Amino acid sequence: MEEILEILEKNNKLTEEQIATMLNKSVEEVRAAIKKLEEDNIILGYTTLINWEKTRKETVTALIEVRVTPQRGEGFDKVAERIYKYPEVKACYLMSGGFDLTVIIEGKTMKEVALFVAEKLAPLESVLSTATHFVLKKYKDEGLIFEEKEKDDREAVVL
């Protein structure tokens, strides 16, 4: 199970047949295991990591530190939910340390992001403060490096 996840985490384009061969299992076993992982919400989905910089689409990403007052009986979860339900929010984490929630927002322009914070996020009753940091350059995301792939430069040697 674990190894299927490790493989899919790196490359979800592999077929069930291919994964089965890699793990010395039957296709049926692999298919059933993946189905179960999906049903159990262990596999949440299959996404693609895109370097939008290289396309014409304009995007900006911002990381927002949010301090909130937790709600009685519900802690941070309810506040977080009110925030992460916005489609603009790419990621939302509960943090230890100097602030409570990290909220990652993607928008078309800085202005759009700033407006989202000013109009949607900051006014929420339980939000005490926000600090917005814009991403200037992405070097690495999801374990993948953005610059050009290292080429195979092994030279022919006799061995």
Add this chain to the structure above:
Amino acid sequence: MNIKEMISPAVKKVPPSGIRKYFDLINEMKDAISLGIGEPDFVTPWTIREAGIYSLEKGHTHYSSNAGVIELRQEISRYVKRKYGLDYDPKNQMIVTVGASEGIDIALRALVGPGDEVILPEPSFVAYKGCVVFTGATPVVVNLRAEDQFRLTPRLLEEAITDRTKVLILPFPNNPTGAIMTGEDLEKIVKILKDRDIIVISDEIYAELTYEGQHISIASLPGMYEKTLVVNGFSKAFAMTGWRIGYVCGHPDLIAAMYKIHQYAIMCAPTTAQYAAVEALRNGDEDARVMVREYNRRRRVMVDGFRKMGLDCFEPLGAFYVFPCIRSTGMSSDEFCENLLREEKVLIIPGNAFGECGEGFVRATYANSMENIFEALKRIEKFIEKSKK
């Protein structure tokens, strides 16, 4: 003066490599996939590279002590103990070498010369035979067989021993076949070696690339510790081929003899590589483990792929090679590889490059990306289908 006449007869005796032509061919091709080179496709793990860089920043740019920096020898001592249960004193039982390659060379030079015989199981790594011949000794080839899964059997070994035999080269896990020797297999040949004055040069460079069970060193078997030189290195387990670093461990008297050659011919292994190697042994286990798991998956894909094409392919349990039999295609190993390269642009190496008994087989390495392996298998299958018509 006829310059060619000046070359030593021992060097003249060794033919130039037969696989050069393939590399010349592939260099002119676009979109070719090489499953030909026997080195990891992974770049050295970053923590190891970083340690090399740091050693340069600190100005460790001098010769090290001849045997290698003491920290590294201490780490090697701990490593071989923890991995293979072997006890070697870092002070007088090991030399840090320029790759396992140097270890093999100086071991042979320290032990044999004209009149001596060295038993050499084949198919195997192309360097052994050359190194034996350079010393003036005679290589006695043992032809390993597919029906034994290319393991060295006591029968084959016994047949090769004469009263001039001085050294046995034990090349497992094996390049090119991927064969390993289990503890049981080793015990059988130890019975034969026990009462004979034969030194074993055990090339364990692929030890960490063992896919079922643990690698067992012959030096750890009763009676073999004194008689065995263990050659190992960082090239394969830690993807460090370009750093040129390895080591050899053994009896203090043998090591002292090899030390003389190493000291005069080499001085010391590259210092930067030595510091990087310290890091590999201290913190490289997890990186190495991840690579081994990936190799293992590719190994299964390759074996499965060749078998589905209808080729006989025994299951290799070590190194990063598969060694399928191509006799059913009616082609020789050379024809198969040359036509495959020209028609489908996939480079694999004819088995006879590793000894005559490799004829009828080909070596394909899975030290390449999964993507390339899938594509290469597709092309090889197409090639075989075409050749049937």
